[in-house]
Amino acid sequence: MYQYDAYDHNILAQRTAEFRDQVQRRLDGELTEEEFRPMRLANGVYLQLHAYMLRVAIPYGTFTSNQLRKFAYIGREYDRGYGHFTTRQNIQFNWPKLIDIPDILEDLASVEMHAIQTSGNCIRNTTADQLAGVAVDEVADPRPYAEIIRQWSTLHPEFANLPRKFKIAITGSEHDRAAIKFHDIGLEIKKTDQGNIGFKVLVGGGLGRTPIIGSVIKGFLPEKHLLSYLEAILRAYNLDGRRDNKYKARIKILVLENGIETYRETVEKEWQEILQENYTDLPIAAQKLIFKHFEPPEYDHKPKSIISFDDYYKDQKDFARWINNNMHDHKVVGYAAITISLKPIGGIPGDISSNQMDTLAGLADIYSLGEIRSTHEQNLVLAHVHKDDLPALWRDLDAIDLATPNHGLVSDIIACPGLDYCALANARSIPLAQEISNRFDDPARAEEIGELKIKISGCINACAHHHVGHIGILGVDKKGKEAYQLMLGGSANENASIGKITGRGFSENEIIDAIETVIETYLKIRNDGEIFIDTYNRLGMEPFKEVLYD
Amino acid sequence: MNKSNIKPLAQQIMTANRLKDGTVVYFTGSRWSTEIHEALVSDDNEGLEKEALKNIENEDLISVELIKVDANKSQLAPLTMREKIRSTGPTIRC
Numbered sequence: 001m002y003q004y005d006a007y008d009h010n011i012l013a014q015r016t017a018e019f020r021d022q023v024q025r026r027l028d029g030e031l032t033e034e035e036f037r038p039m040r041l042a043n044g045v046y047l048q049l050h051a052y053m054l055r056v057a058i059p060y061g062t063f064t065s066n067q068l069r070k071f072a073y074i075g076r077e078y079d080r081g082y083g084h085f086t087t088r089q090n091i092q093f094n095w096p097k098l099i100d101i102p103d104i105l106e107d108l109a110s111v112e113m114h115a116i117q118t119s120g121n122c123i124r125n126t127t128a129d130q131l132a133g134v135a136v137d138e139v140a141d142p143r144p145y146a147e148i149i150r151q152w153s154t155l156h157p158e159f160a161n162l163p164r165k166f167k168i169a170i171t172g173s174e175h176d177r178a179a180i181k182f183h184d185i186g187l188e189i190k191k192t193d194q195g196n197i198g199f200k201v202l203v204g205g206g207l208g209r210t211p212i213i214g215s216v217i218k219g220f221l222p223e224k225h226l227l228s229y230l231e232a233i234l235r236a237y238n239l240d241g242r243r244d245n246k247y248k249a250r251i252k253i254l255v256l257e258n259g260i261e262t263y264r265e266t267v268e269k270e271w272q273e274i275l276q277e278n279y280t281d282l283p284i285a286a287q288k289l290i291f292k293h294f295e296p297p298e299y300d301h302k303p304k305s306i307i308s309f310d311d312y313y314k315d316q317k318d319f320a321r322w323i324n325n326n327m328h329d330h331k332v333v334g335y336a337a338i339t340i341s342l343k344p345i346g347g348i349p350g351d352i353s354s355n356q357m358d359t360l361a362g363l364a365d366i367y368s369l370g371e372i373r374s375t376h377e378q379n380l381v382l383a384h385v386h387k388d389d390l391p392a393l394w395r396d397l398d399a400i401d402l403a404t405p406n407h408g409l410v411s412d413i414i415a416c417p418g419l420d421y422c423a424l425a426n427a428r429s430i431p432l433a434q435e436i437s438n439r440f441d442d443p444a445r446a447e448e449i450g451e452l453k454i455k456i457s458g459c460i461n462a463c464a465h466h467h468v469g470h471i472g473i474l475g476v477d478k479k480g481k482e483a484y485q486l487m488l489g490g491s492a493n494e495n496a497s498i499g500k501i502t503g504r505g506f507s508e509n510e511i512i513d514a515i516e517t518v519i520e521t522y523l524k525i526r527n528d529g530e531i532f533i534d535t536y537n538r539l540g541m542e543p544f545k546e547v548l549y550d
Numbered sequence: 551m552n553k554s555n556i557k558p559l560a561q562q563i564m565t566a567n568r569l570k571d572g573t574v575v576y577f578t579g580s581r582w583s584t585e586i587h588e589a590l591v592s593d594d595n596e597g598l599e600k601e602a603l604k605n606i607e608n609e610d611l612i613s614v615e616l617i618k619v620d621a622n623k624s625q626l627a628p629l630t631m632r633e634k635i636r637s638t639g640p641t642i643r644c
């Protein structure tokens with residue numbers, strides 16, 4: 001993992017001191033709220049319905065057990081004993097007091113973390129495949145590139161005031177676990193037949209009010225030109241992106257209005273100029289220094305348990321279920337990666353208590369080299385577990401309610417905070433997720449249904465990516481009452497698609513039955529081996545519409 | 551402003567968040583309280599707003615706004631789900 005140098009520490013110390021001063025000046029009345037608001041947002045501090053919210057950046061979703069312990073401490077000391085993992089692989093605290101936030105930022109800085117650029121019209125946290133570095137289908141580890149992007153984009157003066165926020169995602173595998181087609185820039189690592197590394201670059205993807213699948217702007221960008229090319233894309237957007245209308249200010253609208261060909265030409269022109277200046281791309285020596293932080297760890301396994309994996313798998317049905325659903329193959333023989341579901345049946349998607357965080361930090365130390373990943377699907381991953389240790393890990397996780405065997409199934413729902421917290425929401429998301437989860441609480445039924453991605457957003461901003469859910473739900477306001485639009489057929493992976501609305505919306509009392517109707521219909525009409533999205537792609541909306549509105 | 555003879559649906563109260571910690575508060579007529587049932591109800595929006603704004607300086611409040619309530623019930627009830635949730639907390643946790 002990347003470790004801060006003196007320069008990084010110094011930046012954070014200065015930034016925290018600066019914000020402490022800004023908070024004090026606001027409390028003393030020297031700054032108005034209008035003056036202070038952009039300052040707090042620049043430090044990840046939002047005002048929600050009942051309290052402030054602090055969003056902490058987790059670069060490409062990778063963090064250490066010590067950092068997790070610090071999250072647990074912050075949750076316990078300054079919040080209400082829990083944290084919430086988001087679809088940007090970040091963590092949010094829902095109840096911090098403004099007067100405490102400078103101390104929280106100091107605590108975070110002590111473990112090399114911060115909240116800079118988690119809000120505002122700047123380049124946000126770059127997200128990555130949660131199986132980075134261990135996935136068997138990976139061309140190369142995306143994390144070193146994400147770190148290079150992090151260093152380049154952090155406090156980049158030219159891009160501190162873009163027309164709108166800007167999100168980059170990167171994957172090292174063709175199978176896309178990072179939803180790169182729905183980011184302002186999506187990067188897929190490629191390798192030529194000659195063994196040269198580079199990137200397929202997509203631009204102009206996004207969700208929100210206008211969902212758009214990103215277009216390929218460059219089929220193969222040589223690795224060494226990553227930063228100059230990103231800079232060219234950002235510069236063209238910064239100059240030409242619309243600032244007259246907030247809803248048309250994302251890069252996707254610029255690409256849509258001009259066409260990808262025209263935008264590509266503009267970017268190429270910028271790029272050639274940047275290449276002439278020849279100072280943006282990272283020198284090989286500097287790149288090597290960053291790569292050093294991501295060298296594969298030593299997998300010198302010493303068994304921590306005497307239970308045999310095979311015997312336990314045979315005898316213990318619940319363990320076998322967890323393995324079948326939550327375990328992922330690993331590059332190194334004998335090892336596995338494990339999804340820790342933050343979707344207990346009837347629970348709040350993405351939430352984890354401080355006590356759970358503390359215990360999990362200890363388990364990461366024992367079983368997974370002290371490292372944890374967060375996923376854009378609001379779960380966690382232990383990426384380096386020896387298979388011999390899985391029975392013991394499962395029992396330890398089960399003891400703290402973190403062994404729900406539902407990864408990728410009907411109750412593994414993405415839900416945004418919605419109207420329970422968010423000042424922008426039209427309707428609640430979390431209670432819906434809880435009800436669906438309870439309705440489908442039988443694990444055998446969930447497995448029978450198979451892979452199913454349900455995503456629920458409380459408003460059109462689409463923080464829960466509802467457009468790309470196999471089943472997507474959008475909260476709307478219908479004459480002052482919460483109502484829900486239902487969408488089917490979305491997908492966030494390499495076969496990206498945007499869901500279609502089924503028809504008229506549903507009331508709070510109708511929506512869960514409507515979802516069950518959709519799922520029961522799929523079970524009746526699916527062919528052998530199909531998952532929900534296959535059936536939808538084969539038969540379209542009609543069979544579902546018929547039963548929903550008959 | 552008075553608490554009687556108020557027309558249904560036109561009744562309003564003033565609400566805000568406290569600057570230092572974000573807590574939701576309501577204007578009682580002389581101070582800001584965390585209890586919605588202590589809020590001063592009025593159908594005179596301008597008068598209520600003027601009175602409340604006079605009391606802001608000492609309180610350090612943000613996001614100050616008028617919201618509609620139904621005061622004819624035994625408990626003062628905001629009309630929108632958003633304001634109900636603001637007054638009682640998330641429906642999923644306390």
Ligand code: SF4
Pocket residue numbers: 416417418419422423424425426457458459460461462463464
């Ligand atoms: S989708 Fe809307 S309601 Fe949900 S968190 Fe985002 S802004 Fe808030």
